[in-house]
Amino acid sequence: MVRHFEGVPKLEDFKLIENELPPLNDGELLLQSEFWSVDPYMRPYSVQALKDGDVMMGTQVARVVESKNLALAVGDYYVARAGWTTRFISDGKELRALPSNWPESLSRSLALGSVGMPGVTAYIGLKQICDPKPGEVLLVNSAAGAVGTIVGQIAKIKGCKVVGSAGTDEKVAYLKEIGFDEAFNYKTVSSLEEALKAASPEGYDCYFENVGGKFADVALQQMKNFGRIAVCGCISMYNDSVPQTGPYAQPAILFKQLRMEGFLIFSYEDKPIYEEGQKQLLEWILEGKLKYNEHITNGFENMPAGFIGMLNGENTGKAIIKA
């Protein structure tokens, strides 16, 4: 990352650099990245965590190609948080093994998507905050994204009516294909309020928030009393140089007795619910109850374009970069 992003990240904000890696010390491993994840959180977090010239943050599925660590063997695959790098050295401590029952037939890229961080994000946000009951109505925006597709399908498994919003007609078609009861293109509806009312005239019990901003203004007004809102992301606000303003949420929160709770998946990485979620998601995938889609960009050198495309909503399902 050459410099901190201002507004929408640009290709010139990145530069591909080659460095020689030092030889391994005892206990260390050399890993080779196979798939990288690009995710919305990278936009706000890189601003907080990185300085100009740092390696861009991110996670990958990587294979051990050399090991001076007796516990970790060459050929094994791990999810690592080693930033945008093709090869990297690790002491093995921050590597997360893929679930032990991972079938050969399943792409390991799913460990960055439906069975990885975005999938577990959906699982935890629903379980800990939305707590959807059979027969309730759930709304999710950015519904065709890596998290949204899983949110909607889990809510269907839980017996909910599921409404999703997305930004292209192709995405809307995909949402219906994977079982969403109602889906609409928020960019082409004449009124978001009318679209939400038409999709669920009685309102919404659960709202899985990935977008924020003006979408949230309208959605809050459609919540039922005692509704639960999991604030998982605010992608419509990440590129703002000046914070957006709008009507205050507090009157709706008060008079409808809503619960709105923010959560970051990073707070759950070491908790039992993370592995519980991974295990459950893999099971649903193997049973065919959970569909997934990946938007794959080929070539490490195309990561900046893949990242920017994901922020622009080009992906249906999980945005992945393949080596």
Place this chain on the structure above:
Amino acid sequence: MVRHFEGVPKLEDFKLIENELPPLNDGELLLQSEFWSVDPYMRPYSVQALKDGDVMMGTQVARVVESKNLALAVGDYYVARAGWTTRFISDGKELRALPSNWPESLSRSLALGSVGMPGVTAYIGLKQICDPKPGEVLLVNSAAGAVGTIVGQIAKIKGCKVVGSAGTDEKVAYLKEIGFDEAFNYKTVSSLEEALKAASPEGYDCYFENVGGKFADVALQQMKNFGRIAVCGCISMYNDSVPQTGPYAQPAILFKQLRMEGFLIFSYEDKPIYEEGQKQLLEWILEGKLKYNEHITNGFENMPAGFIGMLNGENTGKAIIKA
């Protein structure tokens, strides 16, 4: 209520009317009001619930002066929801008896304040939403009001550091007198942000929200990670004809992983926690652990002035009208 309020309620919005009451039917009671409550919720709720010319909504402590109901005796006192009336007929169903161990020495007006709806509001909002732990820091605004004074004192009983904001120096002095660790006059501090930082440089775990609007914008930025916000009221917004706008709360809620929950005491009136709260509050008062103050306006005819004064923040403690 002659007409719906626009902006700040005015004396001309009310009219004193005399009506002859019909004779009692079997099962009915005639009650005489002794104390009335004026509360912030009446401002937004009257707009929703009443039509022009209706009796203004409200609660009172009233004495049974005539009874054709064998279960309820002349001379007994009840809290009723009979609106702004001096005498009224009831079938007894919506009357709430004062706690059975109410001492003769204690003014029955407290059944409308510290041991009534506002006190129980404080009790439930803290217990169900803020859940303050010993050593945590709690912020409450409108702190010298009927709810705020109790919120701060309960949080002190629970072992918290308590910071309160109020609108006059007299109120600030009163807050310190009843044990608040820090209190400030939000109208005279040069910067609300600086005042909140000075009162608790490490930020706030719990925020009991009575005000909303611009106060909330600043307070949200001072929350610690995993903070809890009980949205009990938005008094700064009730008189708005056009909804106020401000920066969105969602980014702070997301990145600090906050929980913000609205609650209305009316949802708890028939639940065990309501009586549990009343009992606990009365016990604390009798033990001297909970101080209270009442701002008493004399004369039923002065209810509109007392109500408007309460909305303007003239009261320290509970605003009561005495017959």
